Amino acid sequence: MATKSGKKGVLPPSVDDMRAKNVLKEAVDTVVFSFTKHSQKSGRVNVVEALQEFWQMKQARGADLKNGAIVIYESVPNNSPPYVCYVTLPGGSCFGSFQNCPTKAEARRSAAKIALMNSVFNEHPSRQISDDFIAKAVAEARSSFKGDPHEADNPNSGVSAFRFMLEANKGRTMLEFQELMTVFQLLHWNGSLKAMRERQCSRQEVVAHYSHRALDDDMRSQMALDWIAREQETPGIVIRELQGAERELETSRLAGRELRFPKEKRDILLLACSQLNLGDHLSS
Numbered sequence: 001m002a003t004k005s006g007k008k009g010v011l012p013p014s015v016d017d018m019r020a021k022n023v024l025k026e027a028v029d030t031v032v033f034s035f036t037k038h039s040q041k042s043g044r045v046n047v048v049e050a051l052q053e054f055w056q057m058k059q060a061r062g063a064d065l066k067n068g069a070i071v072i073y074e075s076v077p078n079n080s081p082p083y084v085c086y087v088t089l090p091g092g093s094c095f096g097s098f099q100n101c102p103t104k105a106e107a108r109r110s111a112a113k114i115a116l117m118n119s120v121f122n123e124h125p126s127r128q129i130s131d132d133f134i135a136k137a138v139a140e141a142r143s144s145f146k147g148d149p150h151e152a153d154n155p156n157s158g159v160s161a162f163r164f165m166l167e168a169n170k171g172r173t174m175l176e177f178q179e180l181m182t183v184f185q186l187l188h189w190n191g192s193l194k195a196m197r198e199r200q201c202s203r204q205e206v207v208a209h210y211s212h213r214a215l216d217d218d219m220r221s222q223m224a225l226d227w228i229a230r231e232q233e234t235p236g237i238v239i240r241e242l243q244g245a246e247r248e249l250e251t252s253r254l255a256g257r258e259l260r261f262p263k264e265k266r267d268i269l270l271l272a273c274s275q276l277n278l279g280d281h282l283s284s
Contacts, residue, residue: 048112063090065091067090071087071090072087073111075104081100086263089115089119091176095118096253097253098111122175123173129172129174134163134167137162138159138162160203161184164207165181182215182260184210192223215264238269238276238278239278242270242273245265
């Protein structure tokens with residue numbers, strides 16, 4: 001097959017391809033412009049300002065950001081280096097400083113840097129929740145399903161609930177979908193999904209209810225109470241779970257991965273520990 005240019009086997013770009021390239025180019029151009037605008041006299045870019053401006057651009061372009069375009073930083077209390085900082089993006093994704101940072105300011109810049117890289121990559125069409133994306137994601141979830149393979153297709157299974165969630169968020173990107181995704185990861189980890197299934201709640205009812213709930217202090221407190229009850233039944237379980245969550249968080253942070261789920265697990269378990277007066281058993 002030949003194109004108008006006479007070259008064989010080369011198809012002209014589709015309208016969708018051109019649109020996707022324009023979206024990605026706009027994101028990259030925004031970052032480049034922001035870098036130029038926020039470059040300091042030393043030649044170093046103010047990546048913190050660049051990240052904030054990127055998400056303001058997203059909001060101006062019509063992104064559905066429930067809590068606005070605010071980027072939230074959280075420094076881990078520490079009296080000596082290395083310092084650690086986490087950044088939570090609009091939509092709920094969380095990243096952390098991935099370098100050995102000698103100052104708190106450097107830790108914030110490190111967190112902003114990895115968050116900005118992921119924010120730009122998120123503009124690629126492969127990160128948008130589409131029919132193809134859903135099919136691939138559900139296939140991966142089914143292949144990693146632990147239990148009876150036939151049960152994965154059960155309408156009440158976690159895989160089916162995952163598909164329903166994705167379909168309800170079609171058109172959004174994965175970073176914009178992250179908070180809802182984390183809520184359901186926590187509900188599964190916490191045993192709440194199983195309990196709701198035993199009460200004959202449909203996945204539509206569960207998704208509809210939690211789609212409108214923020215991952216806030218009230219939800220964390222409720223989950224912490226569940227772990228307090230488990231500790232009374234199985235002494236030591238909270239500390240063991242916390243140690244695992246801290247290892248997962250540290251490994252993921254140093255690898256530059258998305259951190260919302262392990263960080264929320266750790267925070268919920270720390271809250272349970274404080275209520276149980278287990279402070280003496282915690283590592284530094």
